[in-house]
Amino acid sequence: MSPNVKFEVVNFGEAERRLAAAPAEGERPITLIAFVGAKLALGGETSTILRDAEPQIARAAAAAKFAGKRGTSLDLYAPAGLDGVGRLLMIGVGPAGDGDNGGASPERFDDYLGLGGQLAARLGQGANAIALFDVPEPPADASAAAGQLALGATLRAYKFDLYRTKKKKDDPEREGASEIALAVAEPEAARAAVDGALGLAEGVVIARDLVNEPANVLYPEEFARRAAKLADLGVEVEILDVPTLQTLGFRALLGVGQGSAHPSRVVVLRWNGAAPDTQPVAFVGKGVCFDTGGISIKPAASMEDMKGDMAGAAAVTGLMHALAVRKAKANVIGVLGLVENMPSGEAQRPGDIVTSLSGQTIEIINTDAEGRLVLADALWYVKDKFKPAFIIDLATLTGAILVALGQEHAGLFSNNDELAGRILEAGKATGEKLWRLPMGPAYDKLIESKFADMKNTGGRHAGSITAAQFLERFVDKTPWAHLDIAGTGMGSPASDTNQSWASGWGVRLLDRLVKDCYESA
Structure with missing residues (x-):
């Protein structure tokens, strides 16, 4: 079956350029995805991009009791300070609770695989997204982690609905494949890792x-x-x-x-x-x-x-x-x-x-x-x-x-x-x-x-x-x-x-x- 999510690898500069550009008529609004550590910690690139929205993020996080714990997320629609962004999706990568020594770990294969799955689940289908792969505590091999993120998202987005003839037209999960521009520091290495991961996903x-x-x-x-x-x-x-x-x-x-x-x-x-x-x-x-x-x-x-x-x-x-x-x-x-x-x-x-x-x-x-x-x-x-x-x-x-x-x-x-x-x-x-x-x-x-x-x-x-x-x-x-x-x-x-x-x-x-x-x- 056709993939329900498609990945493109870009650098942070390209991500900022796309965020600054006015959306073309008829273009789907951008969903911006950011990864958040404990106490709303952000990676350096993410913090720069979100700086004008930080007051609203802080208020929304306090109201929702969102602290960046792994497995949690926070949604903000039409966030102030981020023109052109229709939705800001913040996904927690910090410690999940007592006895948990940290967030996503470079030593654990399934951390970034699972993170990709969580991303796809919260994003749904039919989105035009930019994901800032800039976690607060970077993995030892960021490119390999990006590949696992893409693998996990692709596997989670899979659906077998070939024989369902009565699909709801208003179901946002059935509006076609989500397109994700994955913003990273080293695009060439990450692109090779993502391509390899997507071949495995196939x-x-x-x-x-x-x-x-x-x-x-x-x-x-x-x-x-x-x-x-x-x-x-x-x-x-x-x-x-x-x-x-x-x-x-x-x-x-x-x-x-x-x-x-x-x-x-x-x-x-x-x-x-x-x-x-x-x-x-x-x-x-x-x-x-x-x-x-x-x-x-x-x-x-x-x-x-x-x-x-x-x-x-x-x-x-x-x-x-x-x-x-x-x-x-x-x-x-x-x-x-x-x-x-x-x-x-x-x-x-x-x-x-x-x-x-x-x-x-x-x-x-x-x-x-x-x-x-x-x-x-x-x-x-x-x-x-x-x-x-x-x-x-x-x-x-x-x-x-x-x-x-x-x-x-x-x-x-x-x-x-x-x-x-x-x-x-x-x-x-x-x-x-x-x-x-x-x-x-x-x-x-x-x-x-x-x-x-x-x-x-x-x-x-x-x-x-x-x-x-x-x-x-x-x-x-x-x-x-x-x-x-x-x-x-x-x-x-x-x-x-x-x-x-x-x-x-x-x-x-x-x-x-x-x-x-x-x-x-």
């Missing part, structure tokens, strides 16, 4: 759009067509159809989709940003475009949410977009396993035994434990064909992870401590948090089968762990991590940077992982 928005789409619109073939648009950015795209998958031996994946009228697909995305002999890294996404549970059908309540059971594949698609936009200096493989799990006369049954691409046999105990079957073939294919430095899979895999972690953390499972540690650090840096859970032989025994090499569920106990144990059997000794995002990829709690049902979770996390640890100089 990747998150792509993931959100995919997860929000209804399943009658986004089925495997359509998902594959949308992913194929990444070719416009230089990503190599290969789409494997059912005959090809049958020839290759993707029997576990195809078993999941055999009950659906929509044929399955596997999409292979390749970004070649490093030297040809550089070992690639790989990301695999579960893409169950709708999950009824198959013959082991789910309860009707909330089944509509199963349109989001492809959030892992959506995140991989968004990640590949973000990497390509910023021309990441890494070789990256993205694989999407796209199926629809439906009950029909041709559907897979409990008790069936399938032979996976790896040659290992799987007894189907529950057809609703389908995502691990999709991933099993996809993981083996990636491991065997591309021999990556690591594989990370993302999947809305188990309800058990919601019981364990709620929606605050995704579950992390790994056979490699170094990889797991790097993912956890990227999670801390981006605010997309994870919690590592244990694995081991005792859990692995729970998926042993009397009739095949393994069964596709280990029962109620340790459900997320036994699912991870299942996946580990398809990576051999390749460093691997499994991210169970059932609690974070859809049905997202509202936050400063997201008001959407779909979060796009994982795009920022994995982009940061690649950037910090796997790109060549």
Whole structure:
């Protein structure tokens, strides 16, 4: 979907010139945004620009009991002393309360990300704004902070209203994109940071759009067509159809989709940003475009949410977009396993035994434990064909992870401590948090089968762990991590940077992982 906020980076001199100029006839009035610290402290540039309005600001702040605390704001309309400004929006960046040692901090990634979200929420849509990025206690890297501000604002402004035909014409939040001129001290560096942040935001928005789409619109073939648009950015795209998958031996994946009228697909995305002999890294996404549970059908309540059971594949698609936009200096493989799990006369049954691409046999105990079957073939294919430095899979895999972690953390499972540690650090840096859970032989025994090499569920106990144990059997000794995002990829709690049902979770996390640890100089 089109962005609801657009950024331009200017210097403070240009901001002053625009504020001094008389608005053209028919032009939207300017909204001036200023960031305010404790006790109404202002940055030097901001203080100069607002000097003629300071008496009114002081009176309004006293009346509204606005003291510049983080998370608060003050609105003044047609402020005296600021000709041409229709609205002055002051956003607090000072300490939020007792025990809070300061305002926005350069050490905390999410401070400026969240600040951008708060800005977008208070600004609304359709505004013509100038934002004075001049906080009272400047961050160590003001340009990077400006990029995070732009990222947070763009993500917060996102709306998925494609199918709403009765939109209120008088709703100010639906008057088109807000245009923000971000005034900074060093425009060139800030412009590069903002451009990079907006490319990342595009990747998150792509993931959100995919997860929000209804399943009658986004089925495997359509998902594959949308992913194929990444070719416009230089990503190599290969789409494997059912005959090809049958020839290759993707029997576990195809078993999941055999009950659906929509044929399955596997999409292979390749970004070649490093030297040809550089070992690639790989990301695999579960893409169950709708999950009824198959013959082991789910309860009707909330089944509509199963349109989001492809959030892992959506995140991989968004990640590949973000990497390509910023021309990441890494070789990256993205694989999407796209199926629809439906009950029909041709559907897979409990008790069936399938032979996976790896040659290992799987007894189907529950057809609703389908995502691990999709991933099993996809993981083996990636491991065997591309021999990556690591594989990370993302999947809305188990309800058990919601019981364990709620929606605050995704579950992390790994056979490699170094990889797991790097993912956890990227999670801390981006605010997309994870919690590592244990694995081991005792859990692995729970998926042993009397009739095949393994069964596709280990029962109620340790459900997320036994699912991870299942996946580990398809990576051999390749460093691997499994991210169970059932609690974070859809049905997202509202936050400063997201008001959407779909979060796009994982795009920022994995982009940061690649950037910090796997790109060549």
